[in-house]
Amino acid sequence: MVEAGTLEKGDAHVVITNADKREIAVKSKLERIYGDAIRKTVDEMTSHIVGKIYVEDMGALDWVIRARIEAAIRKFRGEEQ
């Protein structure tokens, strides 16, 4: 399991865990307005990943979510800190 980001206001927390199939779950404070857009971003950025991807959005802007997803993907690939 790898994670990136925080649960602070304006941030997003991304967790990727090993799994046999691809699965995306998104929880957002602003689900009704941004839920679909966030799911689309997550799907696009993680299309090559087989695993469970969980994103909890704390009201983050799009670039913040993207930054946190990239950090999680790179950690999942084993990039050293």
Added chain:
Amino acid sequence: MNLRRTRLYIPGNNPHLVENAGLYGADCVILDLEDSVPLDQKFDARILVKYSLRNVDFGRSEKWVRINSPDTPFWKADLEEVLPYVDVVNVPKVESYEDVEMISEIMDEIEDKHGVEKRKIVPIIETLKGLTNAREIANHPRVVAMAWGGEDLTAELGIPKKKALILDHVRAEIVIASKSHGKMALDTVYSNIRDEEGLFEYARRARYMGFDGVGVLHPNQVEVVHRAFRPEEKDIEEAKKIVEAAEKAMKEGKGVISLNGRMIDKPVLERARKILAFAEVD
């Protein structure tokens, strides 16, 4: 002329603070990857800072990133991630010309790879060794200004920072080292963010010591420092007359500038231009 009266520190791993950083009118915004970022967040922070530099409108603020110091395993990765998107790299704990050169060489490689212009460096002098070598450090072509910090210096000397009389000498040395190479000198932060009057006096003192700016920790400090660095009205009026006289002399093809029968030499003209820049007069 680039003004660097205020450089506002923003923790690099806090998106909420980063996204608003350009709203406060600071001359420079420093997205910090060093002291304000815990070890287990360094990786996330440098990626967040990269995205912010590409997406956030920092307004008229010059975009700086404070990377981790050259004695840590983080500084190269910091540069690789953010360098193409910054204006200035702020390097803590610089101790020698060789430190700057080592960083500059890595910057060369990254700039070539991304096809971007040479970025600037502002080293922070924080140790006795760094202070001893400050005049050489200021001479590096990438260095546009020098800043300093007192924590490590006073720890090395074994004296409490608030009572360290030697810090006035350190300040003077930073100004002399920087100015002797035509670079800016930048004073450290005033840490009591609630003491507006104290900050104003601190910034005024920095200005009269020869500094071009001070670090700020809170957006509310920006306006106070800008006010402290604003020249007196009579100096602004005098500077306007000097610059007008210089422009008139240039139009008329005269080699000598004179005002009210007094010859104006180059340093006086330069000072006048600087006064107008600090007064934010075009």
